[in-house]
Amino acid sequence: MDTVQKLSEESPVYWIDLPDGRSLATINLTPGERVYGERLVQRGGVEYRTWDYRRxxxxxxxxxxLESSLVKPGDRVLYLGAATGTTVSHVSDIIGEEGIVYAVEFSPRMVRNLSLLANKRKNIVPILGDARYPSTYSDFVNEVDLVYEDVAQPFQAEIFVKNIKMFLARKGKAFIAIKAKSISQVEEPRKVFEEQRRVIASADITVSEEINISKYHKDHMVFICKL
Ligand SMILES: C[S@@+](CC[C@H](N)C(=O)[O-])C[C@H]1O[C@@H](n2cnc3c(N)ncnc32)[C@H](O)[C@@H]1O
Known part of the structure; x- marks a missing residue:
């Protein structure tokens, strides 16, 4: 039996069999280095990092x-809400040395960690910035193939729209993870998602896919969008 399998034919994301089950994984851009306590696994002379879906x-x-070719080798990515770089590090693995990920985060403490990560991973550009005000970092960010947002705060869709308008290439794609409870503690999540969808669509951005990830992250919805 294969112990490593691509998620789909063109995928840069893998399934890897482990003694205690299987895990998603990416090929480690910086062999020997862990980022958040994930496992490093050698298969066929290649080092993989397990990818924890709970994080x-x-x-x-x-x-x-979600089609795993959303992020591809060589892509330019604007990542809003980078935190300490857990997911950013896997994006960095996927895009490889030819790609670049602009990682925006407004907590100085988290950006300190991101900067340490960026010292080792040359395709990460850490930016201490507030995603609500994209013009404050427009000098550091070029046009991108993917806008990715996971900020977990009110006005998630409005922030998304502003950044798409400023940075997304015509044929690019955009990913937003919407956390219903960050927008309203009382409204039904379904209604919150509908309202966020309306905000995005009314800015002439097409929501091409809706992916409910509540099974893994309570009351979260993902929208995939394009111009
Ligand atoms: C859910 S966490 C992100 C987790 C991360 N995306 C991951 O998968 O590793 C949300 C992050 O967004 C950041 N954030 C919230 N509002 C922001 C804003 N307006 N600008 C930049 N970062 C923001 C928070 O500080 C927090 O680190």
């Missing part, structure tokens, strides 16, 4: 049916 909306979306 990543992107991994959860792949498990819930």
């Amino acid at each position: 990543s909306k992107l991994a959860s979306a792949f498990l819930s049916g």
